[in-house]
Amino acid sequence: MPSYDIFSGGPGSVMTWITVVLLTVVALYLTRAPSHGAIQSLCRVLHAALRMASVSVFRAESRLGERNREVLLAAGREASEHIIEREFERMQAAVNRDLAECPTLQRHAHEQLKRIEEDHAQSTDVPPTPPGWAHAVEAVAAIPSKGDPMVANILDKIREALVEAQDKAREEYRTATRNRHQHLKNMLPHWRKLGQSLAQMDKNVGSLLHRAKVIDRQMDEYENILQNSDRAARMLSSSSLVQFFVSVLVLTIAIGGAVINFHLIARPMAEMVGGNNWIGTFKISDIAALVIIMVEISMGLFLMESLRITRLFPVISALPDVMRVRMIWITFAILLCLASVEAGLAYLREILLQDELATSAVLRGDKGAVFTSGFMWITTAAQMGMGFILPFALVFVAIPLETFVHSLRTVLGIVGAGLLRALAVGLRMLGGVMSHMGSVLVDIYDMVIFLPLWLERRVKAHGLTGRDEPAAFSAREVL
């Protein structure tokens, strides 16, 4: 490799570099005006382009926001209609159930009142008065006999008849009073029954009033949504976010259940479809286990749809009731079969595990290690129980899944709008930077050629003032 003296003027020497720098500075000085113009123009163009892009993104964000709002309100309207519809159905059921009883209750009340009235009327009967001739007889009985035994005998008879009549009258009076008291006593259960009937009516009416209040509240919300009010949009948005996070939490738990289910049936599946068959890098037995779980979840979705608990498939909701009920039974039967299969597989898993442990022990020469403990049936039963229950538990995944799907639309919209807004703000900021970047680049340009500029300034100053010293000027003026 040839070596050069750094001052010799060869390639890479200091002299060469100084020459290149000087020539560059001169060239830059000579092209100063057009270069400044080009820099300013470029920065203005970039500024304008970035501002335009920012405005466009803001508009897109605005459109997306409107779209989100429409979607949110539509979803809210649909949900609100659904709730109101359900409330009206409940109201109708309550009216049919409670108000249908009203005529019966009324008849009962009327009957009770009639009986009370009768009892009351009977209780007010005047007891029989003692006969009017009693005083006359008493006076006759009081006449002295004057020693005549016949008269005395007659008077005694009259007195006895009088006492007997008084006793009889008193007895009748007591009987009448007792009867009156009995009638009054008979009124008590009728009063109570009447009170119960009135309480039942009050309860029924109260229940209806409560439902009416709920419907009123739902109707208010529905009206808010129909009016496209900001309050309704905010409430729906907040509700949607809460639903999203709750559904994610529940789905995570459900995935945990599915994983346990998978491990429960993956090993015994090898006994059915072979343990050495592969698709790509995955065992067919694993895939088969996964497919079973997926089929169970699908059946669960269809079952929930048929029961009209979820509304992911409008086709199923729109089916005639007879067909829908058939579908319920069919999906339930398939689920029952799959749950039974899983319970069987869980049992097989335990057998295989025992067999494998026994083989390993034999291969290790550890013959004494293989034993079956008395409580092993608990593990087997627990596995079988889990295998049977988990498919039915997975059915309920449909509910959080529906909520997740519906709320995901809103969440994605909010996230998208946020990203667009951030992008728009970023573009606007970059545009602002570009507008000032022109001045900065021009200043940097002039800093590079400060020497010719300074000389130019000096020459101009000499030309204006002769041999006078140039006036002091700021660095910015030099540049």
Place this chain on the structure above:
Amino acid sequence: MKRLGLILAVLAPLGLAACDEPVAQNRGVYMLMDTSGTYTDELRKAQQIINAMLTRLDPGDSFAVARIDTGSFSEKDIVAKVTFDDRPSMANKEKRQFRDTVGQFVKMVKPARYTDITGGILQASEYLNEKNTGKKVIVIFSDLAEDLQKGYMRDISLPLDGFEVIALNVTKLRSDNMDPREYLNRLTDWQRKVESGGGRWRVINDLDRIEKLSLY
């Protein structure tokens, strides 16, 4: 969880994957047991190694145990061979039968006069290639001191592309103690021979840590 996630992730392209040529995922293990006079006493250890390997093999894997004797390039030297059934329960039964067969052999074995390791390796490569397993492992339970009978030609390259050759329990001979270079040279020669044939070479002498014998 991770495995399930992976399966879910590839569920969509499974259809396409199924159309491709299936890639063999099973393993083939061929174990050579030295039965020469100097090494017969070590066969009990070999039996334990075989049992340990049996516990690690899965349904669909192939396993063969062969003896190294005067002329090892022969099917007659295969003591036991099996390709495990796809069903785990059947595979367990086959493992037990395999163990019994090897146990019988170890009880009845007679020492061989000569030691033809190269012939055994050739037989192993032929067997495993025929099985076309996804992973091919040849385990040599020997002191690696080859002693050929006159007339046996073994100066040939070994076709071991894609094979892993593991030398187990390479014991030191009396002469090795006198001149350790012999032992080291013996190991180096075999390593060179295997690697020149395209195979990978490993030596495991600590049988207490048999978990090092990874078949994956």
